[in-house]
Amino acid sequence: MLKVRSAATALAILTALSVLPLSASQAGSPARGLHLTKEKSTSNAASVGASDGIGAVNYIMGGPIVANPNSYVIWYGNWDSQSCTPTPGSDSTASIINDLVTNIGDSPWNNINATYYQIIKGIRTFVSPSIKYSGCVVDSGSVGLSLDGSTGPQVSDVVNHVLNSNLLPKDPNGVYLVLTSSNVNVNGFLTNFCGYHSFTANDSSKILYAFVGDPSASLGSCVSQVLRSPNNNPAADGMASVLAHELAEPISDPYFTSWFDQSGLENADKCSWKYGDVIQGANGSFSNMELGGRKFLIQQNVPAHSNKCVSSVALSDQNGSGPKK
Numbered sequence: 001m002l003k004v005r006s007a008a009t010a011l012a013i014l015t016a017l018s019v020l021p022l023s024a025s026q027a028g029s030p031a032r033g034l035h036l037t038k039e040k041s042t043s044n045a046a047s048v049g050a051s052d053g054i055g056a057v058n059y060i061m062g063g064p065i066v067a068n069p070n071s072y073v074i075w076y077g078n079w080d081s082q083s084c085t086p087t088p089g090s091d092s093t094a095s096i097i098n099d100l101v102t103n104i105g106d107s108p109w110n111n112i113n114a115t116y117y118q119i120i121k122g123i124r125t126f127v128s129p130s131i132k133y134s135g136c137v138v139d140s141g142s143v144g145l146s147l148d149g150s151t152g153p154q155v156s157d158v159v160n161h162v163l164n165s166n167l168l169p170k171d172p173n174g175v176y177l178v179l180t181s182s183n184v185n186v187n188g189f190l191t192n193f194c195g196y197h198s199f200t201a202n203d204s205s206k207i208l209y210a211f212v213g214d215p216s217a218s219l220g221s222c223v224s225q226v227l228r229s230p231n232n233n234p235a236a237d238g239m240a241s242v243l244a245h246e247l248a249e250p251i252s253d254p255y256f257t258s259w260f261d262q263s264g265l266e267n268a269d270k271c272s273w274k275y276g277d278v279i280q281g282a283n284g285s286f287s288n289m290e291l292g293g294r295k296f297l298i299q300q301n302v303p304a305h306s307n308k309c310v311s312s313v314a315l316s317d318q319n320g321s322g323p324k325k
């Protein structure tokens, strides 16, 4: 049904890039703390709609969650200067992603995040079922157009530059989504991974950020529907699903000390490229949810203590997901 092209080297890459959670003592080393959305593999493609996780995602190390998350978008590279205020309803990447980030935070899909909690000093606090979209900036390339090499500027430098220039507030509850245009080279993107999240030190704060790139240069590596997509923009529709993945993970596992499974996979990792029930639209593409009047094909996620990929949960499920003793 959903044709997913395989990447020849994906299996080798999956092994090479498996990233285990960092211990708290390793905090502040973002280059080692990247949590990657792997490139699609044949095995992933075969399991579209299935739920074959290795084990439940559990509260492993007692670290924090982000109880009241906010999201921010940094359009980086040669995006339109109006990308933060795009024309509503257009097929542009900015318009599609804007509809995603302004609506996914209060969606049934995001209720899955609200099953996660922290227990700090004996007090259990759940994640709010809402992510507030809180700011946006366009940066045409202030730290350069080649990022994440062994030397030179990193995606985290983009975030720190934006914050240190007071273009967005420094928000310890924020997840800063760095969306690079197709002319920005991010080392490993499209060959090793489709996105990642991490954190970076800024003054006394640890700032959460995620990277998602425009996959136009190799759509088949990171996009499930390369020919027809819900919003007639396969690159943007593919970015939307990766963005949802990278937005979910830092909320339940911000510093890699909170929620993951026995093999180190975070919640959204277990559902990469899985969409559950889909419907076919007039243009032949598939979608599984509607956000802000648009159809999207967004990967599933797992609730706390579960290894089953789902597209939504009822909010009442939150209180039923206590720790298993």
Ligand SMILES: [Zn+2]
Pocket (backbone or CB within 6 Å): 035, 036, 037, 038, 245, 249, 266, 268, 269
């Ligand atoms: Zn991930």
